[in-house]
Amino acid sequence: MDYTKSYKEVLKHYYFVNPIVHWIRHNENITYKVSDSGSAKTYLLRIHKPITTNMQGVQNIYEAIQSELEFLLAWSTHSQIPVQIPVPNVHGKLVTTVWIENEEVHCSILEWIDGETMSKNDLESEERVSALGKEISLLHRFSQSYQQGSSFARPEYGLEWTETMLSKLRSGEEIGIISTKHFQIVENTFSLINDRMKVMSKKNETWGFIHADINYSNLILSARGISFIDFGLSGFGYYAMDVAMSALLTRKELRDILLASYTNLIPGRIDIEELEGFMFLAIAAYYAFLVSNKDQHAWIRDKMPGLIEHFCNPFLNGKTVFYTI
Known part of the structure; x- marks a missing residue:
């Protein structure tokens, strides 16, 4: 149609x-x-x-x-x-x-919203990265206080979401754009992250309404600061997921500045393992989205070995990847 x-x-x-x-x-x-x-x-x-x-x-x-x-x-x-x-x-x-x-x-x-869509070059300075961390914390702080009605309905980004994502990636293996060897490693990575999510608490301080799709195209830079747009995938999830997505946009040398700015308004310990898990899930979600687009199958074949080498294998071997990818 x-x-x-x-x-x-x-x-x-x-x-x-x-x-x-x-x-x-x-x-x-x-x-x-x-x-x-x-x-x-x-x-x-x-x-x-x-x-x-x-x-x-x-x-x-x-x-x-x-x-x-x-x-x-x-x-x-x-x-x-x-x-x-x-x-x-x-x-x-x-x-x-x-x-x-x-x-x-x-x-x-x-x-x-008038302004310029942000790009990688816009997050090269400590000041700009700090501003991004602050805006995420302000969004989450409002989310914590927001009183939703009984009919409030949005997607949830928990274990059911990860299983759906894995199923889409499995279809990529079935049609031959992801090798069986690579899919097994991806599946093991999902299993490790799911095991950790099962013991994560859904307290008001950790779980609530999140943007769930923070990327350059959804950040608008204006004279008044950084605005988030496109809440089309927003829903209920761990606040760490938004922070992890923002970290992926930030050079690894500046990620501590992002975290420091975020925790300045929302005090608490940031669990690097949790962030690494959500970083992987954000990347995997993009791959899962592209599986249904034949024009992107060559891209998936080309990029999957790098995801395995630089993220999955080190992650499964207990290495910290937050400051390396």
């Missing part, structure tokens, strides 16, 4: 005047940049339909989209850094449901 022109049906439900629409991408959502001639403001339109069934999940149901938007709306009243504020439709609802070719599709619109 072709959803690429479906924005016209969605925009009928909003107070836009002669909107100018530009296609962005189709990934976990179909996204457009919308410029409103009437207000001179810019917005992000999301049609919550993933490009493959492999990406379908709890995050695509109405209640989960509503929950994400409620969180963003609440956080926007506390954050000093720009937040993607949800825009209600003409009926005052945050989620708009339309019928496209006899299929029910959920949509939402967010205010656009």
Whole structure:
């Protein structure tokens, strides 16, 4: 089904005047940049339909989209850094449901955040890395205090999630893009991480609402600081997962600065083994996502030996990889 022109049906439900629409991408959502001639403001339109069934999940149901938007709306009243504020439709609802070719599709619109998408070069300084650690801690501190309603629904990033991810990687072995030898090592790495997760507590200090998809493309740098965008995969998980994803974006020489900045606002011991485990899971999740994309199979074949050599084998042999990868 072709959803690429479906924005016209969605925009009928909003107070836009002669909107100018530009296609962005189709990934976990179909996204457009919308410029409103009437207000001179810019917005992000999301049609919550993933490009493959492999990406379908709890995050695509109405209640989960509503929950994400409620969180963003609440956080926007506390954050000093720009937040993607949800825009209600003409009926005052945050989620708009339309019928496209006899299929029910959920949509939402967010205010656009002006700034530059961050890159590796933007996290070369101690000051910038420290700022990233601070923003993660502020997000998590708000999450700890956020009072969610009884209908609040988002994905969970626990043992069931790791098993689903491993199943997707197993399908990569079955079609021959991951060798059996490499998959067995990956499977052993998952087993070790799962064993550690089984004894991790889900206390308010360690488990809550997280972004769950921190990467360069989801960080916007403006004059006011670093903003997180694209909460489409956000859900319940260990706060260490967000910290680990941020560490992957940071040069190993600066990772202690990231941790120090984070713990300045959220005191407590950072377990390096836990971070290493979540770093691996973040990488593995990307591989699992690409398994369903034939155009990326060559990339997986090319990169998998490096993942085994530089992460899995040292990790399984009890070596610290946090300061080496």
